[in-house]
Amino acid sequence: MSKLSKIQTFLVLFASIAFHSAFAVEEGDAAPDFTLPSIQEGQADFTLSAMKGKTVYIDFWASWCAPCLKSLPLYNELYHKYKDQGLEMVAISVDNPIEDGLDFLLDTPLDFILPADPEGDIPELYGVFGMPTSYLIGPDGTVRMVHIGFRDGDIEMVEEAIKSVLSGG
Amino acid sequence: MHKLHLFVFFLISVCMLSACTQVRSWERGYLAKKEMAWDPDSLEGALNDHIFFSKEASSGGNSTAGGGCGCN
Numbered sequence: 306m307s308k309l310s311k312i313q314t315f316l317v318l319f320a321s322i323a324f325h326s327a328f329a330v331e332e333g334d335a336a337p338d339f340t341l342p343s344i345q346e347g348q349a350d351f352t353l354s355a356m357k358g359k360t361v362y363i364d365f366w367a368s369w370c371a372p373c374l375k376s377l378p379l380y381n382e383l384y385h386k387y388k389d390q391g392l393e394m395v396a397i398s399v400d401n402p403i404e405d406g407l408d409f410l411l412d413t414p415l416d417f418i419l420p421a422d423p424e425g426d427i428p429e430l431y432g433v434f435g436m437p438t439s440y441l442i443g444p445d446g447t448v449r450m451v452h453i454g455f456r457d458g459d460i461e462m463v464e465e466a467i468k469s470v471l472s473g474g
Numbered sequence: 475m476h477k478l479h480l481f482v483f484f485l486i487s488v489c490m491l492s493a494c495t496q497v498r499s500w501e502r503g504y505l506a507k508k509e510m511a512w513d514p515d516s517l518e519g520a521l522n523d524h525i526f527f528s529k530e531a532s533s534g535g536n537s538t539a540g541g542g543c544g545c546n
Contacts, residue, residue, distance in 0.1 A: 313479035369506040399500040428500040436499045 329432025332451055336363075336442045339427050341420035344398050344406055351420040356393055357446055360470050362463075364396045364439040365428050368409040372455040373437040377415060379460045383467065384417045390471045391444070397422050399436075439463070443470050 330337065340352040353361070364380060366373035377396060384394040394417035400406035401423035410419070422428070431440065434453055441450040441463075450466045452459065497505065504510060513519030527533040 310476060310479065313476070313483070316479075316483055365500065367500065367503060369503045401503060405503070425498065425500050428498070433498075433500060436502070438499075 329434060330440065330448055330451070332448055334448050335446055336361075336440065336448050337430050339430060341397065341422050341427060344403060344410070344419045344421035351395060351418050353442075354446075356442075358444050359391050359393045360444055360467065361393045361395060361442040362439060362467060363442065364394070364437055365399055365431075365433055366396055366437050367399050368405040369400075370436045374409065374413075376437060376455040376460070378413060380463075381415050381417070383460070383464055387467060387471060392467060392471060393418065395420065397427060399423065399425055399428055401425075441466055441470060
């Protein structure tokens with residue numbers, strides 16, 4: 306094979322593969338750092354690296370996603386149960402416009418950190434595949450669990466994972 | 475082989491210039507709206523299906539997956 310045809314073969318392969326990169330944050334990866342404004346005006350921005358040393362549960366949700374709405378009150382209960390043990394719950398709203406997410410919160414107040422990402426930069430960064438997707442991040446900043454979707458019975462599994470990480474597992 | 479490689483490279487490049495795009499799961503808010511469903515009114519949809527079945531002596535073929543939150 307001549308040098309020119311080898312280069313051409315490489316270019317062909319490169320063109321077909323390079324533009325279809327599907328990077329997704331997986332268990333064991335370091336959680337990419339980010340900063341997002343709060344969904345509520347006047348509240349402080351949220352930065353993930355500021356949570357180092359705490360167990361953080363990040364959930365991507367939207368007001369138009371039925372399983373997300375089902376999971377959020379359950380996460381609120383879980384937050385109250387484990388916050389004294391060092392759990393931080395972060396529910397990132399990807400609603401665009403943001404008002405859709407705010408309307409939901411009027412009916413269902415939540416007590417944890419609520420950033421907003423209407424442009425979808427952070428789901429893109431994390432390679433979110435379905436809605437909702439949640440990431441359990443340990444105190445060392447590595448992702449311990451990635452959970453896609455939310456069905457009946459999932460909350461028990463999430464609670465077990467949180468308990469395991471909080472106890473140093 | 476030279477021409478074949480060029481042709482394949484050209485073909486792939488043209489395919490990438492197409493207007494098809496992938497709707498990400500967090501961008502599906504509009505697709506989840508009631509007015510984007512095939513049958514926003516399920517009762518009316520059931521009535522239409524029944525009329526169709528009566529007239530055509532066949533049914534089905536009028537639904538598809540898609541939209542929603544992409545979680546399934």
